[in-house]
Amino acid sequence: MSLRTGRPGTSAGPVTGPAPAAPRRRRVDWPAWRAFILLTAPLVVGLVVFKYVAMGWGLLLSFSNARGTIALGDWAGLANYRALLDDPRFRTSLSMIVVFTLVIVPLTFAIALGLAVLVNRLRRGRALFRTTFFLPAAVSYVVASLIWKMSLFSGVPSSAANSLAALFGQEPTAWIATVDPPLYWVVLITVRLWLQIGLYMILFLAGMQEIPGELYEAARVDGAAGEWRLFRHITFPLLRNTSVAVTLLLVIASFQAFDEFYNLLSTGLAGAPGPDGRPPLVYLYDVSLVQQDYGVGSAGAFVVTLLIVVVTLVQGRLVGLGRKDGE
Amino acid sequence: MTERPSRRGRRFPVGSYLAAVVFAVPFLLPFYLLLRNSLMTQAELGALEWHWWPEKISFTGFTDAFDNSTVPLGRALLNSALVAVISAPVSTLLASMTGYAVARIRVAAARPVFVLVVATMMVPGAATFVPTFVVVGSMGGVNTLWGLIVPGLFNALAVLLFRGFYLRFPQEIEDAGRIDGLGHLGVYLRLALPNSAGLLAALGVLSFIEHWNSFLWPLVIGQDPAFWTVQVAMSTNLTSQAINLPALFASAVISVIPLALVFLAAQRYIVRGIMATGIKG
Numbered sequence: 001m002s003l004r005t006g007r008p009g010t011s012a013g014p015v016t017g018p019a020p021a022a023p024r025r026r027r028v029d030w031p032a033w034r035a036f037i038l039l040t041a042p043l044v045v046g047l048v049v050f051k052y053v054a055m056g057w058g059l060l061l062s063f064s065n066a067r068g069t070i071a072l073g074d075w076a077g078l079a080n081y082r083a084l085l086d087d088p089r090f091r092t093s094l095s096m097i098v099v100f101t102l103v104i105v106p107l108t109f110a111i112a113l114g115l116a117v118l119v120n121r122l123r124r125g126r127a128l129f130r131t132t133f134f135l136p137a138a139v140s141y142v143v144a145s146l147i148w149k150m151s152l153f154s155g156v157p158s159s160a161a162n163s164l165a166a167l168f169g170q171e172p173t174a175w176i177a178t179v180d181p182p183l184y185w186v187v188l189i190t191v192r193l194w195l196q197i198g199l200y201m202i203l204f205l206a207g208m209q210e211i212p213g214e215l216y217e218a219a220r221v222d223g224a225a226g227e228w229r230l231f232r233h234i235t236f237p238l239l240r241n242t243s244v245a246v247t248l249l250l251v252i253a254s255f256q257a258f259d260e261f262y263n264l265l266s267t268g269l270a271g272a273p274g275p276d277g278r279p280p281l282v283y284l285y286d287v288s289l290v291q292q293d294y295g296v297g298s299a300g301a302f303v304v305t306l307l308i309v310v311v312t313l314v315q316g317r318l319v320g321l322g323r324k325d326g327e
Numbered sequence: 328m329t330e331r332p333s334r335r336g337r338r339f340p341v342g343s344y345l346a347a348v349v350f351a352v353p354f355l356l357p358f359y360l361l362l363r364n365s366l367m368t369q370a371e372l373g374a375l376e377w378h379w380w381p382e383k384i385s386f387t388g389f390t391d392a393f394d395n396s397t398v399p400l401g402r403a404l405l406n407s408a409l410v411a412v413i414s415a416p417v418s419t420l421l422a423s424m425t426g427y428a429v430a431r432i433r434v435a436a437a438r439p440v441f442v443l444v445v446a447t448m449m450v451p452g453a454a455t456f457v458p459t460f461v462v463v464g465s466m467g468g469v470n471t472l473w474g475l476i477v478p479g480l481f482n483a484l485a486v487l488l489f490r491g492f493y494l495r496f497p498q499e500i501e502d503a504g505r506i507d508g509l510g511h512l513g514v515y516l517r518l519a520l521p522n523s524a525g526l527l528a529a530l531g532v533l534s535f536i537e538h539w540n541s542f543l544w545p546l547v548i549g550q551d552p553a554f555w556t557v558q559v560a561m562s563t564n565l566t567s568q569a570i571n572l573p574a575l576f577a578s579a580v581i582s583v584i585p586l587a588l589v590f591l592a593a594q595r596y597i598v599r600g601i602m603a604t605g606i607k608g
Contacts, residue, residue, distance in 0.1 A: 035511030039428035046481040058458025138590035140540035163377035256453040
């Protein structure tokens, strides 16, 4: 029992005997502190300024009248939040993004998982196909919007979509310019699918590498052959952690959609897309950068942030995140 | 047991290859259109008939792209290059430094600092562009290079990943370094940092792509054409009234090529980085 050496700070020390007044007792390790501060200060200062101060200032601004100014002091109580929630354009943007999320998340999930299974079955040329499905991840939303708006789904008869439709005897369609029928949804959904599927396919592929091959062999010996049954009883259940992560990432990304909506549906830098196709971030851009109402803009930032945090937490709770910690 | 099935014994999955080829078409079609359109003329792009390839390859799109005086493409490309080339290594290194310190230096502040950093991950980045704009604007960062770059240098998720990596860094190596007279900084710079080259490369390449392609923040902070990135420049053309389509597609080709090359060359690191970030994210 090394009571004395092991616990130099206990009150038992002085009583039990003439212990040498522990010289290392709570000595501040200055070299360690110096190294710690040198290593962490740049990032910590940056986060404090650009996250904590920004959020604090934004919170105060959201309770201020701040049209054309970012100065505090002209308090407005909850007026900005009330104005925001009373604005039908903001409410439309919220319901719009919920619908968008409900469509894009399952679609991306299913196609990414399907492609991962497919690529995993290939023996030769696996890398080639993986790269093919993954390559769009190198393209920006702006460039993809350009291709979608001006070539794939442009209104001219020679666009890819209209040329394809012509093969089936269809007349050329204005894909983006019409609200009725809302064909712009096809454009919005496909462009995001193209850009993000590859990334989530990689995540699923990574998850599949963790599944021991013996499980499949054992199942085959037991006569549980059939690719679908193997997928349903082995692959999919064992991808649970990956599936949870993918769903969370997809939802967070969807709620923050901005780039493709702005570039596909707006008609000018200051112009904003119509109310039907405007997600919250485009609305906030319009309010704060175009109309320069930083009070309402900040209030909107907090409403959207709160929404994302709540959805993430609820979703995490629903799927039992943390019940089985991976690491 | 003479008929032990060899590993290649199962049938060649013809159906899977067929499906993979069919799926590959829509993934490659946009790349093909991008290239084709950049080599066409405005008249050909507005034609009634679909053309698989321009009748006569035209490079006027590429010259026109740089001749546009209202949208300075050369300057925009330079800005994008500066942003990505500075942001990728700096943000990755900052995260590595902090990750090492909170993982391996035992001071009372380690835990609080780690919590302070990780707590910021709760707040989604893009959704809070208004508060960030307010702070950067108050510091005079609108229409400056630092306003474009600095707010994007602090990556809490990367700190989390580096901390996980350095926690597993062998104590014996650190002890050996200590015996050789290295301090905390020495152990980090001479031993831990070189040993994390793989993770540095993975997160660095991801960060490069992210910064080159980012759009919302550059749009918000670079209001003067001199501070547009290539994404903002292309978006300006795309959302304007009169569009020179071949020039726009040509500038898109120019903006995609460097990234596609980085992507193909560093795919191994990209995959590793995504696996690291995605699974924990």
